[in-house]
Amino acid sequence: MHPSIPTFRDLELQECETLFESDIDQDPWVQYHATSSVYEERIDAEGLQWTSNVFSAADVLDVIRVFRSMNWGGTHKGGYVVLGSFSLADFQGEDFKPIYFRENSLHSLPYATRDFAGGETARALRYAIRDLESYLAEKSVRDQHLHKQRHNAISLVSGSTVPGRVVRVNLNWLEEKIEQLRPLRERCEALKEHHEYGVVYAVRFARKDIPALSYSSSMGLRCDAPIPPEKIVGKVRIFVDDRGNGAELYLKNRWRHEDPNGLLAALVEAEKNG
Numbered sequence: 001m002h003p004s005i006p007t008f009r010d011l012e013l014q015e016c017e018t019l020f021e022s023d024i025d026q027d028p029w030v031q032y033h034a035t036s037s038v039y040e041e042r043i044d045a046e047g048l049q050w051t052s053n054v055f056s057a058a059d060v061l062d063v064i065r066v067f068r069s070m071n072w073g074g075t076h077k078g079g080y081v082v083l084g085s086f087s088l089a090d091f092q093g094e095d096f097k098p099i100y101f102r103e104n105s106l107h108s109l110p111y112a113t114r115d116f117a118g119g120e121t122a123r124a125l126r127y128a129i130r131d132l133e134s135y136l137a138e139k140s141v142r143d144q145h146l147h148k149q150r151h152n153a154i155s156l157v158s159g160s161t162v163p164g165r166v167v168r169v170n171l172n173w174l175e176e177k178i179e180q181l182r183p184l185r186e187r188c189e190a191l192k193e194h195h196e197y198g199v200v201y202a203v204r205f206a207r208k209d210i211p212a213l214s215y216s217s218s219m220g221l222r223c224d225a226p227i228p229p230e231k232i233v234g235k236v237r238i239f240v241d242d243r244g245n246g247a248e249l250y251l252k253n254r255w256r257h258e259d260p261n262g263l264l265a266a267l268v269e270a271e272k273n274g
Helices: 010-015 037-046 057-070 080-091 105-112 120-137 139-158 171-193 207-212 247-252 263-272
Strands: 030-036 099-101 198-204 213-216 220-223 232-238
Touching: 030 037, 030 099, 030 105, 030 232, 037 198, 037 232, 057 080, 057 120, 057 171, 080 120, 105 198, 105 232, 120 139, 120 171, 207 213, 207 263, 213 263
Parallel strands: none
Antiparallel strands: 030 198, 099 220, 198 232, 213 220
């Protein structure tokens, strides 16, 4: 990688359509992974690979079980809902998580913010455990939960359907569970506290990587194998904590899907061939 690392702040990001120079940006085999400064040194030395030093599949399952026992979905949409819908599925029964990439460098920017420090699962764990703490501390949260359960049960009975559970949570039990989760919460919160800036890596894939790759328009490119440092062809630092992705950006980058010699077309062909 080039010894001087490009840096982007608010003004630069407002005026640019890519974070990298054309030899990287216009390469249809390059994809982008955004992360936090807390991982930068390790990634530069070892490449991109998930490690279980912050959370494991068992940790995620422990938090999910608490919510399911409570018959509660939490209050933050980025918490339990993400854990139950996406994070647990990522592990696929193993203690290993894939690395995700976006097709365009600017699309990756939300994951370079402080809020996402440590990745989407670490963020979800932070919000989920905070929700549990607010449930324990705030009577209004508990009352709303109980009211919603009762309302749903009555609606189901009125429609001649068997009602679901109505759970009144034992607060002593919940306090014990939160205490057990405290080390996990501290590890996840530490990632956010130590975040200094975001980092976006450009990775060039090759045809030999295709067996470890899969793609969806919502999740981006998924890689089920470690990425060695030599595959990283660019890096930039991001000093912005709020950056959205517009639909116009996606439309401008449709060529990455349409290029018959590009990675995404090769993945479609590989899928057809089994």
